[in-house]
Amino acid sequence: MPVTDAPRLQWQTAEVREIVEETPRVRTIILDVPSWHGHKAGQHIDVRLTADDGYQAQRSYSIASAPESDHLMLSVERIEEGEVSPYLAGEARMGDKFELRGPIGGYFVWTIATGGPLFLIAGGSGVAPLMAMLRHRAAQKSTIPATLLFSSRTYDDIIYRAEMERLAAADPHLKIVHTLTRGQPAGWTGPSRRIDSEMLVSEGFAPDAKPHIYICGPTALVESSARALLALGHDRALIKTERFGPTGL
Amino acid sequence: MHLHGDKPVDGNAVAGLFREVFALDLTTASLICAGCGAEAEIGSVRVFGGTMGAVFRCDGCDEVVMRLVRTPDGYWLDMQGARRLFARKVG
Amino acid sequence: MSDSPVTRGFKGRRGPQGPASRIPPGQHLTTDFPVLSAGPTPPIDLASWSFELQDGDTTLGEWDWDEFNALAQTDVTVDIHCVTTWSKLDTHWQGVTIDTLLEAVGLAEPPGPFTLIHCDGDYTTNVPTEDLVDGKAMIATLYEGEPLVGEHGGPARLLVPHLYFWKSAKWVRSIVFGETDDPGFWEDLGYHIYGDPWREQRYAGD
Ligand SMILES: Cc1cc2nc3c(=O)[nH]c(=O)nc-3n(C[C@H](O)[C@H](O)[C@H](O)COP(=O)(O)OP(=O)(O)OC[C@H]3O[C@@H](n4cnc5c(N)ncnc54)[C@H](O)[C@@H]3O)c2cc1C
Ligand SMILES: [Zn+2]
Numbered sequence: 015m016p017v018t019d020a021p022r023l024q025w026q027t028a029e030v031r032e033i034v035e036e037t038p039r040v041r042t043i044i045l046d047v048p049s050w051h052g053h054k055a056g057q058h059i060d061v062r063l064t065a066d067d068g069y070q071a072q073r074s075y076s077i078a079s080a081p082e083s084d085h086l087m088l089s090v091e092r093i094e095e096g097e098v099s100p101y102l103a104g105e106a107r108m109g110d111k112f113e114l115r116g117p118i119g120g121y122f123v124w125t126i127a128t129g130g131p132l133f134l135i136a137g138g139s140g141v142a143p144l145m146a147m148l149r150h151r152a153a154q155k156s157t158i159p160a161t162l163l164f165s166s167r168t169y170d171d172i173i174y175r176a177e178m179e180r181l182a183a184a185d186p187h188l189k190i191v192h193t194l195t196r197g198q199p200a201g202w203t204g205p206s207r208r209i210d211s212e213m214l215v216s217e218g219f220a221p222d223a224k225p226h227i228y229i230c231g232p233t234a235l236v237e238s239s240a241r242a243l244l245a246l247g248h249d250r251a252l253i254k255t256e257r258f259g260p261t262g263l
Numbered sequence: 264m265h266l267h268g269d270k271p272v273d274g275n276a277v278a279g280l281f282r283e284v285f286a287l288d289l290t291t292a293s294l295i296c297a298g299c300g301a302e303a304e305i306g307s308v309r310v311f312g313g314t315m316g317a318v319f320r321c322d323g324c325d326e327v328v329m330r331l332v333r334t335p336d337g338y339w340l341d342m343q344g345a346r347r348l349f350a351r352k353v354g
Numbered sequence: 355m356s357d358s359p360v361t362r363g364f365k366g367r368r369g370p371q372g373p374a375s376r377i378p379p380g381q382h383l384t385t386d387f388p389v390l391s392a393g394p395t396p397p398i399d400l401a402s403w404s405f406e407l408q409d410g411d412t413t414l415g416e417w418d419w420d421e422f423n424a425l426a427q428t429d430v431t432v433d434i435h436c437v438t439t440w441s442k443l444d445t446h447w448q449g450v451t452i453d454t455l456l457e458a459v460g461l462a463e464p465p466g467p468f469t470l471i472h473c474d475g476d477y478t479t480n481v482p483t484e485d486l487v488d489g490k491a492m493i494a495t496l497y498e499g500e501p502l503v504g505e506h507g508g509p510a511r512l513l514v515p516h517l518y519f520w521k522s523a524k525w526v527r528s529i530v531f532g533e534t535d536d537p538g539f540w541e542d543l544g545y546h547i548y549g550d551p552w553r554e555q556r557y558a559g560d
Contacts, residue, residue: 097366119276120353233270333544339544
């Protein structure tokens with residue numbers, strides 16, 4: 015019998031429907047995709063761009079929108095020397111077309127059924143798939159305790175800041191902690207350093223609570239956070255990582 | 264899949280390439296290292312190899328557990344370093 | 355592929371084509387030095403480092419770091435070509451040629467027609483002996499006058515610049531001569547057994 019629940023993954027052409035400037039270096043791109051059968055929070059897509067001489071470049075981007083959302087959203091950080099991100103987070107305009115395939119990657123996925131507590135750790139654009147989880151959780155009106163520990167360079171670099179404030183204000187079971195590594199506004203009382211063991215203890219869940227942990231962002235942040243959590247006694251099987259690459263934070 | 268230099272990504276980043284070859288999502292499949300016996304979900308295994316191919320290395324012993332290369336002609340998969348793979352049916 | 359829509363505004367980041375006499379087909383110029391590794395960069399430990407020349411199972415010669423650096427040094431300026439399509443011109447290396455190593459173990463002729471190069475991290479690559487001798491290859495320890503850094507293969511890497519750069523194996527530890535051309539790490543998995551950039555031998559069958 016043919017496998018019907020996992021059809022062959024096809025490239026399809028998406029069209030840029032809307033662009034939101036999130037921060038000076040990050041944009042959210044809202045896409046129209048002809049054929050989309052839903053996704054799970056945390057999954058990603060592959061994007062393929064084609065130049066006029068046929069040259070192609072392919073990269074992965076996390077889905078930032080909730081499964082409940084009508085639109086597919088990506089949030090992309092512009093890497094100055096990069097090939098694909100300067101297009102997506104700079105050059106792209108409404109009506110532009112490029113190929114994508116997905117959703118893919120069932121490993122880095124959280125659903126209400128996965129359960130909690132939910133401990134999310136992000137650096138920069140690594141917040142994208144974790145925001146999909148928080149949006150999914152909010153759309154389902156879940157009371158599963160959740161904490162997001164989010165490292166950004168400066169206050170203005172905090173992606174989704176306003177939406178996060180709204181979500182946290184309306185939800186006693188959700189805690190969002192920002193740490194600012196490169197500059198803090200006057201009166202800033204939150205942490206001002208890279209995510210470390212002490213911060214993971216003071217802001218996160220104890221190993222006894224058996225939190226489901228998702229870490230996403232620049233490779234160095236992901237690796238150091240995962241190491242620290244293992245040393246604190248968290249179960250390896252409950253820690254999921256998604257390295258975005260060598261993004262400097 | 265697009266990898267950077269000498270820094271690994273997670274096996275999950277290879278999901279798209281896997282789906283070119285396999286019907287099931289292999290990122291949630293578990294793999295046992297033939298060398299040290301460590302078991303891990305493929306999505307969690309570190310992948311090296313830059314743009315030449317995906318080289319999966321065991322977290323327990325650093326040995327190569329699986330390699331996947333796409334060439335213009337097709338796909339090359341090597342699993343000498345793995346003892347067993349279990350992929351759960353979806354749905 | 356051909357039915358992929360063109361993405362308005364996307365140029366890609368290919369370097370200039372460069373002079374055709376120096377840039378093989380399908381390659382583009384780069385000015386940085388991209389890194390490509392099949393595994394984690396091993397820590398550099400000169401105290402325990404050694405390099406070996408072998409004929410099958412027989413050791414022909416073995417050098418520790420100081421002994422290796424006491425061998426006659428050679429400077430070269432060469433162009434390098436990575437199978438992932440970047441080429442880099444006029445790179446400057448210093449090290450010990452394979453000719454010097456053979457001489458040091460008292461061999462006038464290499465002991466076999468093929469070699470398998472062994473490296474830290476279980477990386478291997480195969481190179482015909484004739485591509486290693488007559489000044490065509492060296493074990494390089496300096497790049498642009500500086501000790502070779504770990505991510506580029508330090509403390510020592512093979513340099514065979516006339517073949518695709520995966521043949522210039524990083525973290526090299528031994529050269530084993532033999533009678534057969536046994537495929538190495540990438541050659542065993544879809545890449546070309548020889549890898550001549552001028553004949554665009556990227557993949558098996560090219
Ligand atoms: C599963 C997965 C999901 C991802 N999701 C997202 C996402 O939601 N949003 C997002 O913005 N990115 C995401 N990324 C990263 C993304 O795929 C690209 O790597 C990133 O956009 C850089 O691509 P580029 O073509 O601009 O740079 P490249 O041309 O690939 O790299 C240019 C240069 O910059 C270096 N470099 C590469 N990546 C970075 C980086 N991230 N920071 C700093 N230097 C770098 C490279 O080593 C190279 O020297 C994800 C990666 C993975 C594996
Ligand atoms: Zn192992």
